[in-house]
Amino acid sequence: MAADEKHLQGPILDEFPPTHSDYSGMDTTPSWNGHDDPENPFNWPVSRKWALTCLAAFTTFLTMMNGTIITVPHFEISEIFSVTETVFPNSYWPVTTWACGGAFSALFILPLAEDFGTRPVFLSTYLMLICWLVPQAVAQNFATLVVTRFFAGGCVAILANTAAGVAGNLWETEWSRSIPVSLYILGYMTGSSMGPVMGAAIYQHLGWRWVSYMQIIWFGALFPVFYFFFYESRGSAILARRAKEMHKSGAAVDTRYEHNQINFSRLMSSASRPMVLVFTEPVLFVSTMWSAFTVGTLFMFTQSVELVFMDLYDWDVSATGYVQCSIVIGECIGWALNFASRSLYFASASRNKQSPGKPIPEARLYMAILGGVFGISGGMFAYAWTSEPEIPWIAPTICLTLVGAGSTLVVAGVTDYVVDAYSQYSGSAMGAVATGENLFSAFLPLATMSMYKSLGNQWASTLLAFISLVLSLAPTLMFVWGEKVRARSPFMNEMMKDTAKNSAEEV
Numbered sequence: 001m002a003a004d005e006k007h008l009q010g011p012i013l014d015e016f017p018p019t020h021s022d023y024s025g026m027d028t029t030p031s032w033n034g035h036d037d038p039e040n041p042f043n044w045p046v047s048r049k050w051a052l053t054c055l056a057a058f059t060t061f062l063t064m065m066n067g068t069i070i071t072v073p074h075f076e077i078s079e080i081f082s083v084t085e086t087v088f089p090n091s092y093w094p095v096t097t098w099a100c101g102g103a104f105s106a107l108f109i110l111p112l113a114e115d116f117g118t119r120p121v122f123l124s125t126y127l128m129l130i131c132w133l134v135p136q137a138v139a140q141n142f143a144t145l146v147v148t149r150f151f152a153g154g155c156v157a158i159l160a161n162t163a164a165g166v167a168g169n170l171w172e173t174e175w176s177r178s179i180p181v182s183l184y185i186l187g188y189m190t191g192s193s194m195g196p197v198m199g200a201a202i203y204q205h206l207g208w209r210w211v212s213y214m215q216i217i218w219f220g221a222l223f224p225v226f227y228f229f230f231y232e233s234r235g236s237a238i239l240a241r242r243a244k245e246m247h248k249s250g251a252a253v254d255t256r257y258e259h260n261q262i263n264f265s266r267l268m269s270s271a272s273r274p275m276v277l278v279f280t281e282p283v284l285f286v287s288t289m290w291s292a293f294t295v296g297t298l299f300m301f302t303q304s305v306e307l308v309f310m311d312l313y314d315w316d317v318s319a320t321g322y323v324q325c326s327i328v329i330g331e332c333i334g335w336a337l338n339f340a341s342r343s344l345y346f347a348s349a350s351r352n353k354q355s356p357g358k359p360i361p362e363a364r365l366y367m368a369i370l371g372g373v374f375g376i377s378g379g380m381f382a383y384a385w386t387s388e389p390e391i392p393w394i395a396p397t398i399c400l401t402l403v404g405a406g407s408t409l410v411v412a413g414v415t416d417y418v419v420d421a422y423s424q425y426s427g428s429a430m431g432a433v434a435t436g437e438n439l440f441s442a443f444l445p446l447a448t449m450s451m452y453k454s455l456g457n458q459w460a461s462t463l464l465a466f467i468s469l470v471l472s473l474a475p476t477l478m479f480v481w482g483e484k485v486r487a488r489s490p491f492m493n494e495m496m497k498d499t500a501k502n503s504a505e506e507v
Contacts, residue, residue, distance in 0.1 A: 377407015
């Protein structure tokens, strides 16, 4: 078994059967029928793997739009429901509660997919999201929007992060996983940035309530696609299904394999796993903090687009939504540049003195640091000092493209780093990262309005650029102390032991 297939073990986390069961000689124990078992997700046809991977990435893109699509019509919503914004940006509360809901579910509910299968969790959550969109469309007061957005955000966090888990379930090696994980990042980043663009188009032609109505329509129309083609990719859930079939036939099945039986202890174990990981795994803690600060600062910055372009160029709110297409374009460019990161990572194997022949884990961060420095920070600096009425609008728009490209490189680097390290429990690891990102993106943008009014467009953006520069340079310390940090990781130490054991067995 490859080292990255192994799972977390020990008294803290539930032990789970390996890919090829150690009990394969027992008739009463479900296991893969050899290394070429066609039901093992690692052995699925490549076409089926890519179909499910692309479907999961598309889901991430579609659901992430839900977070920001409501930001464009906030002026009309505030007017209809008598929401004041003189002192505080109260109209942002539907986005704040959405992100808080995402943080909660990513931390406590998302890991359930690891223990009870991705398909049932995904489909039930998908239907719940549609249900929570209905009261948003017909809301008669602002409180309804604020409350229902919390639950919608919780659903989106589960659906959007499923793609990262699917990549770990289907693709066995780091090399094969790199492109699927990058597609997840592309969907995650472009979905958030495309929300205002889509919201502007719907709001301009149909009105603010149709922002929710349209989502109900397209999510409802796509449900049959997900029902018939979103296959179960979790190997443990497939083995659990075999256990159930064996049990029905009268066989005495090992109780550890009756994986679909839900009880309180299993629920608590699944729900607490991200917290256990983030506070016991130094690598995951550092990665979570970096990604959370980056995404939070980025959300704060993009909130300024409306303020700057309406102030400088007298644009209406719909036009400020359309201009954020430049961020989406930049994120696509960043995704293309991420292929260079892939090459740099695998080329680092020739320089690895600690584990010869294996890539250096921190090599995943090379392009992320460059993207943070020259893309996010550099783009923000340029955006700050091109935000002048005498300078054409295309100048700050190009700067937004730079920021978009940099943000994708940063988040992709962190995600690759985390998914590779915690592939068997990538859902829990990414749940911890997503929680940090959601919390920071929920509350930091609440300060955007007062900051830009107090400091002015140029200095407010410059301050964000300085913060981003510090955040981008901080991970360079991992190149110095990365080996020591990884040495303190219980999981990585266990993985190294497994690698040595497997190598000895092969010999």
